[in-house]
Amino acid sequence: MCNVFLLWSAAELHFPESPVSRMRSRVSSMAAGSSVEWLKSVKGVILDMCGVLYDSGERGGQAIHGSREAVRRLMASGLTVRFCTNETQNTRERFVQKLRVMGFDISVSHVFSPAPALIHILRERGLRPRLLVHDDLIPEFDGVDMSSPNCVVIGDAADNFSYQNLNEAFRVLIGLEKPLLFSLGQGRYYKETDGLKLDVGVFMKALEYACDVQAEVVGKPSAEFFQTVLSDMKLQPHEVVMIGDDLLNDVGGAQRCGMKGLQVRTGKYRPSDEQHPSVRADAYVDDLAAAVNAILTDH
Amino acid sequence: MCNVFLLWSAAELHFPESPVSRMRSRVSSMAAGSSVEWLKSVKGVILDMCGVLYDSGERGGQAIHGSREAVRRLMASGLTVRFCTNETQNTRERFVQKLRVMGFDISVSHVFSPAPALIHILRERGLRPRLLVHDDLIPEFDGVDMSSPNCVVIGDAADNFSYQNLNEAFRVLIGLEKPLLFSLGQGRYYKETDGLKLDVGVFMKALEYACDVQAEVVGKPSAEFFQTVLSDMKLQPHEVVMIGDDLLNDVGGAQRCGMKGLQVRTGKYRPSDEQHPSVRADAYVDDLAAAVNAILTDH
Numbered sequence: 001m002c003n004v005f006l007l008w009s010a011a012e013l014h015f016p017e018s019p020v021s022r023m024r025s026r027v028s029s030m031a032a033g034s035s036v037e038w039l040k041s042v043k044g045v046i047l048d049m050c051g052v053l054y055d056s057g058e059r060g061g062q063a064i065h066g067s068r069e070a071v072r073r074l075m076a077s078g079l080t081v082r083f084c085t086n087e088t089q090n091t092r093e094r095f096v097q098k099l100r101v102m103g104f105d106i107s108v109s110h111v112f113s114p115a116p117a118l119i120h121i122l123r124e125r126g127l128r129p130r131l132l133v134h135d136d137l138i139p140e141f142d143g144v145d146m147s148s149p150n151c152v153v154i155g156d157a158a159d160n161f162s163y164q165n166l167n168e169a170f171r172v173l174i175g176l177e178k179p180l181l182f183s184l185g186q187g188r189y190y191k192e193t194d195g196l197k198l199d200v201g202v203f204m205k206a207l208e209y210a211c212d213v214q215a216e217v218v219g220k221p222s223a224e225f226f227q228t229v230l231s232d233m234k235l236q237p238h239e240v241v242m243i244g245d246d247l248l249n250d251v252g253g254a255q256r257c258g259m260k261g262l263q264v265r266t267g268k269y270r271p272s273d274e275q276h277p278s279v280r281a282d283a284y285v286d287d288l289a290a291a292v293n294a295i296l297t298d299h
Numbered sequence: 300m301c302n303v304f305l306l307w308s309a310a311e312l313h314f315p316e317s318p319v320s321r322m323r324s325r326v327s328s329m330a331a332g333s334s335v336e337w338l339k340s341v342k343g344v345i346l347d348m349c350g351v352l353y354d355s356g357e358r359g360g361q362a363i364h365g366s367r368e369a370v371r372r373l374m375a376s377g378l379t380v381r382f383c384t385n386e387t388q389n390t391r392e393r394f395v396q397k398l399r400v401m402g403f404d405i406s407v408s409h410v411f412s413p414a415p416a417l418i419h420i421l422r423e424r425g426l427r428p429r430l431l432v433h434d435d436l437i438p439e440f441d442g443v444d445m446s447s448p449n450c451v452v453i454g455d456a457a458d459n460f461s462y463q464n465l466n467e468a469f470r471v472l473i474g475l476e477k478p479l480l481f482s483l484g485q486g487r488y489y490k491e492t493d494g495l496k497l498d499v500g501v502f503m504k505a506l507e508y509a510c511d512v513q514a515e516v517v518g519k520p521s522a523e524f525f526q527t528v529l530s531d532m533k534l535q536p537h538e539v540v541m542i543g544d545d546l547l548n549d550v551g552g553a554q555r556c557g558m559k560g561l562q563v564r565t566g567k568y569r570p571s572d573e574q575h576p577s578v579r580a581d582a583y584v585d586d587l588a589a590a591v592n593a594i595l596t597d598h
Contacts, residue, residue: 161462167496170488174495188509189469196473197466202505209504210487210497 038260038282043239044080045295046229046254047071048220049111050087050190051245051267052288053104057193060098064266066289068103074292080233083111084226084242086185086219086249088155088200089134092116112229114184114219115140118153121182121218129153129182132169132203134160151180154207154215156187156200166203170210179211185219187249191268220246221253230257241282243291245269252279264288337559337581342538343379344594345528345553346370347519348410349386349489350544350566351587352403356492359397363565365588367402373591379532382410383525383541385484385518385548387454387499388433391415411528413483413518414439417452420481420517428452428481431468431502433459449475453506453514454483455499465502469509478510484518486548490567519545520552529556540581542590544568551578563587 050056053071054063075081083106087095092115096108115137122129122144130149131141134157152169173179187199204215219225230237237258244250245267254261263269263281266288274284285291346352352370353360374380382405386394391414395407414436421428421443429448430440433456451468472478486498503514518524529536536557543549544566553560562568562580565587573583584590 157462159462161465163456163458163460163497166460166501167494170497171495174488188511189473195466196470198462198469198505198509202465202509205508206497206501206505210501212487 038238041239042079042241042260042295044082044233044235044241045074046082046084046226046233046240046242046259047074047288048242048244048246048250049083049085049099051269052243052264053099054102055191055193055267056089060101061193063102063104064287066287070289070292071104071106073296077296079295080235081110082229082233084220084229085111085113086156086187086200087113088115088137088184088219089158090136091140094136112225112232114225115155117225117228118182118184118218119144122151122153127151127180130169130172131155132160132165133157133184150176151182152207153182153184154200154203155184157203158197161198161203166206170207173207173211173213179213181207181211181213181215183215183217185249186215186217186221187246189268196268220249221256223253223257226253226257226259230259243285243288247273247276247279247281251281255279255282262291264291337537340538341378341540341559341594343381343532343534343540344373345381345383345525345532345539345541345558346373346587347541347543347545347549348382348384348398350568351542351563352398353401354490354492354566355388359400360492362401362403363586365586369588369591370403370405372595376595378594379534380409381528381532383519383528384410384412385455385486385499386412387414387436387483387518388457389435390439393435411524411531413524414454416524416527417481417483417517418443421450421452426450426479429468429471430454431459431464432456432483450479450481451506452481452483453499453502455486456502457496460497460502465505469506472506472510472512478512480506480510480512480514482514482516484548485514485516485520486545488567495567519548520555522552522556525552525556525558529558542584542587546572546575546578546580550580554578554581561590563590 053067054061090098092111092113093108096106096111099106128145128147128149130152133153133155137155149172152173173181183200183204186201186204188201189196189199208215230240233240241260241262242250242254243262243264245264247263251261251263260282262283262285263273265284265286349355352366353362389397391410391412392407395405395410398405427444427446427448429451431451432454436454448471451472472480482499482503485500485503487500488495488498507514529539532539540559540561541549541553542561542563544563546562550560550562559581561582561584562572564583564585
């Protein structure tokens with residue numbers, strides 16, 4: 001692990017506007033002072049994956065320009081690096097394999113995704129799920145008792161979010177004395193190579209409204225989920241920075257746990273994120289390559 | 300129009316429990332006193348249709364036992380009767396035709412449904428909709444400009460609520476400078492002959508969350524929509540009772556307009572409705588036949 005003083009490349013980082021001026025400005029030098037003080041204590045980096053490392057889409061998607069090299073440099077730097085994804089369209093093993101095909105050499109044990117965390121909860125609480133998930137996630141549930149379901153689990157089911165499947169999940173829920181809904185993440189949408197697509201959070205809200213319940217979210221931005229990653233890193237929240245394209249689930253979720261949150265301007269990023277009324281990233285970065293350049297400058 | 304004193308058949312009506320005792324009780328006689336005082340001034344009745352007159356389903360659904368005769372008796376009574384539906388799976392004309400096949404002789408001009416009300420709004424505000432509605436509703440939009448959409452309209456699209464169609468509606472919305480979403484009703488679910496099905500409100504909530512907007516609801520429980528019906532009846536709200544199976548959209552909506560609201564125990568009614576924390580019907584009735592019996596007793 002590397003504890004050296006980290007400096008950010010001034011040209012590549014945009015710090016949030018001041019609440020007073022609402023004017024965006026580039027940090028022109030390290031004289032920006034207190035804005036970058038926190039960088040000194042960063043010992044670890046958590047990377048979101050989809051929209052940061054790659055854009056998903058047909059044939060697994062494609063790496064974002066410069067991100068393969070950026071991940072390689074970061075992992076060689078001595079900083080503690082983990083990957084944290086709400087990806088639920090594959091088992092974790094298949095997902096990592098897909099990333100390898102795209103040129104990312106990542107260990108399965110360094111990737112944190114919602115399904116394994118959920119299965120732990122199901123076993124702990126003796127729950128039998130009805131699944132509304134992507135076909136390719138189903139092997140993750142091998143050995144889980146799914147008879148007489150007493151809860152519903154939704155993931156990013158994509159085309160499986162048909163009217164018929166939603167009705168079936170709804171009927172299980174409404175038939176329970178106390179409907180219990182787990183959602184693997186609560187994202188609004190994500191970017192695939194052919195455009196923006198609705199994410200699981202949208203269907204979570206749909207079923208919440210239908211049954212007048214509140215889902216339990218497993219995955220980002222759940223504090224428990226982030227805490228599992230921090231425990232594995234053996235670092236304190238203030239020592240870690242989360243880099244993501246999702247302002248609310250990556251940046252906001254990490255900040256609520258005491259971490260710093262950086263938003264990259266790739267993936268689902270939209271310029272209006274920088275004027276969000278309640279969540280403000282600690283810095284906005286053009287892409288992962290720029291973020292890693294900044295982290296490792298003078299390193 | 301008939302202004303006679305109306306009496307309810309005590310055996311057929313259940314008045315809500317007192318907030319203190321939370322014990323359900325039948326009204327055993329007209330000595331219940333103030334609970335039924337309001338009945339004296341009822342001059343008109345608004346009937347919800349699906350779940351009150353019929354259960355929808357294959358081949359148009361089927362009439363609820365006793366409801367045909369009940370509607371006939373009510374219309375012959377001299378009370379002013381209107382029909383108010385959030386049905387958006389057919390044009391109003393086809394819908395009334397479907398009801399005729401089921402044995403209900405209803406005039407199109409007495410039926411109030413969301414699509415004609417919405418089209419009036421679109422024309423008034425110069426809006427061009429992207430539709431996510433049932434195929435059979437589309438003819439209602441004949442002559443409406445749908446080029447370069449600047450709003451999205453969702454109705455009870457049923458099987459058209461596919462992941463692909465939802466994504467397409469979402470992309471139109473998120474591409475607008477200020478996303479504008481109209482929802483034809485906001486129901487949670489309804490009952491078809493083969494079970495409960497998700498209603499348009501569920502998908503409204505989904506798109507609201509995806510785009511961080513609030514939809515404009517056209518249809519029940521919108522006060523403007525109920526007001527249109529009252530204007531046509533030429534009656535004041537306190538003179539009218541709404542009979543529906545939907546506690547929130549029929550009963551609650553009517554009550555917020557100053558009408559009385561009765562819930563029938565057919566259609567989507569669930570026993571837990573009678574313990575709802577915020578909406579309480581002025582009376583609960585087993586079915587439409589029982590309600591009309593009660594209205595017309597001693598009449």
